[in-house]
Structures are given as C-alpha cells and as structure tokens.
Amino acid sequence: MLEALRETVRAARAITVLSGAGMSAESGVPTFRDALTGLWARFDPQQLATEEAFRRDPRLVWDWYAERREAIARVGPNAGHLALAGFQQRHPGRLTVITQNVDGLHQRAGSPGVLALHGNIADDRWLEAPRACCGQGPIASGRPPHCPACGNLRRPAVVWFGEMLPEAELEAAQAAAEGCDLMLVVGTSGEVYPAAGLASVARRAGARVVIVNPHETALDNVAHQWLRQTAAVALPALLAD
Numbered sequence: 001m002l003e004a005l006r007e008t009v010r011a012a013r014a015i016t017v018l019s020g021a022g023m024s025a026e027s028g029v030p031t032f033r034d035a036l037t038g039l040w041a042r043f044d045p046q047q048l049a050t051e052e053a054f055r056r057d058p059r060l061v062w063d064w065y066a067e068r069r070e071a072i073a074r075v076g077p078n079a080g081h082l083a084l085a086g087f088q089q090r091h092p093g094r095l096t097v098i099t100q101n102v103d104g105l106h107q108r109a110g111s112p113g114v115l116a117l118h119g120n121i122a123d124d125r126w127l128e129a130p131r132a133c134c135g136q137g138p139i140a141s142g143r144p145p146h147c148p149a150c151g152n153l154r155r156p157a158v159v160w161f162g163e164m165l166p167e168a169e170l171e172a173a174q175a176a177a178e179g180c181d182l183m184l185v186v187g188t189s190g191e192v193y194p195a196a197g198l199a200s201v202a203r204r205a206g207a208r209v210v211i212v213n214p215h216e217t218a219l220d221n222v223a224h225q226w227l228r229q230t231a232a233v234a235l236p237a238l239l240a241d
C-alpha cells in the first residue's frame with residue numbers, strides 16, 4: 001500500500017493537502033474531538049468558539065484562547081509538517097497546503113502559501129468595526145485588551161462557528177482542490193464545512209483522494225484509499241523523494 005501510494009505521489013503533477021487538528025497532534029496540540037485529549041471534551045464548543053459566547057463572557061473566551069496560544073507557543077512543527085515543507089521546497093509549486101488549523105505550525109515548518117481557512121490564533125482583530133480612535137494610541141491591556149477611548153474589544157482573529165471563512169483563502173482552496181490530481185486529507189474528522197467539502201470538490205474534479213488518519217472519518221466514503229497511520233509517520237514516508 002505505502003509503496004503504491006509513494007508511486008502515486010511521484011506521478012502526481014499537482015498535490016493538494018487538506019489538514020486538520022490531527023496534523024498537529026504529534027506536536028502536542030490537543031485536537032478538538034479526540035475523546036481523551038480533545039479540547040471540546042472539556043468545554044462545550046458553543047460556550048467558547050462563537051461571537052455570541054465572546055459577547056456574553058469576553059473574559060472566559062479570551063482566557064481560553066490565551067491558554068491555547070501559550071500552549072501552541074511551547075510546541076513546534078512535527079515530522080509531518082516538516083515533510084510537507086521539505087517537499088514544497090524540493091518541488092516548488094507542486095504541493096499546496098490548505099489547513100483548518102489555527103496553530104500556524106505549517107507556516108512555522110516553512111510551508112509557503114498556506115491557505116489557512118480558519119485564521120491564525122496568534123492574530124487579533126477588533127470586535128466592532130474600528131473607529132478613528134481604535135488603534136490610534138496604545139491598546140489598553142486587559143482580558144480582553146480594548147480601545148481606551150471607545151471600549152471596542154480585541155478578539156481572536158479566528159473563524160468562529162457560524163462565521164464566514166476568509167473569501168480569498170476559500171477561493172484559492174477551491175481552485176487548489178479542483179486543479180490537483182492528488183488530494184491528501186490529513187488529520188481531520190471531516191465534520192466541519194465548507195472545509196470538509198473540498199475533498200468532494202477534488203474527487204469530482206478527477207483527483208485521487210487519499211485519507212491519512214489512524215481512525216475512520218466522515219470523509220472515508222469520498223476517498224479512494226485510507227492510510228491508517230499518523231501524520232508524523234505517514235507523511236515523511238509518502239513524501240520522501
């Protein structure tokens with residue numbers, strides 16, 4: 001199986017990778033839905049990752065993101081991230097990374113042109129449309145930080161449940177899914193759209209779809225092949241020249 005898949009990679013003109021939280025599991029970043037370590041197991045997602053939750057309790061949501069930021073700052077890219085970046089460096093323009101992850105680890109591994117569909121946890125933005133006073137002087141520190149003049153709050157610049165994805169990234173991701181002849185779906189449960197829908201876009205466009213995940217996923221029926229291995233083990237084996 002692995003040898004055949006290595007041949008598929010070698011023969012592929014354009015490869016698109018769709019990654020999820022499982023991509024970063026071996027870096028020590030908890031995934032959302034894994035029963036034991038998944039962040040959601042400890043929190044109710046609707047309690048934390050929505051604008052309504054933030055407006056209802058800004059400090060709770062801000063503190064949860066601050067905790068995740070600190071955890072992510074302490075970890076680094078794993079062998080899977082590095083294998084992808086290495087392939088991209090050896091074969092410029094042949095592999096595109098689309099990620100649902102907000103941890104920035106693909107970028108820190110050196111992957112160019114990462115399409116981050118759900119934003120980056122390290123970035124903030126204004127909750128309300130910024131006025132002339134917002135950002136004029138120093139932002140008042142706090143949990144969350146805010147504009148000292150009008151009180152506008154800073155919020156994590158990630159895509160929360162129910163929010164629109166960044167248009168440019170989504171369009172580029174659609175194009176990458178339509179234009180590839182191989183899609184690797186790595187470390188995602190495939191439960192959140194529109195990101196998960198990109199696997200069907202690739203399949204419909206004639207690409208070979210391969211899932212890399214130790215467990216079954218909601219996208220198994222979209223794939224041609226299933227590599228029941230982890231990202232940090234499978235990707236270095238698949239992508240070595």
Ligand code: APR
Nearest residue numbers: 020021022025031032033100187188189190192215230231
């Ligand atoms: N290697 C590969 N896959 C792994 C590994 C690993 N080491 N460890 C776990 N997995 C798999 C799990 O089997 C699961 O299928 O990673 C997947 C993680 O799924 P989720 O926790 O649902 O994460 P994800 O699919 O990225 O969630 C999608 O939902 O919560 C929202 O916006 C959030 O981007 C997130 C989106």
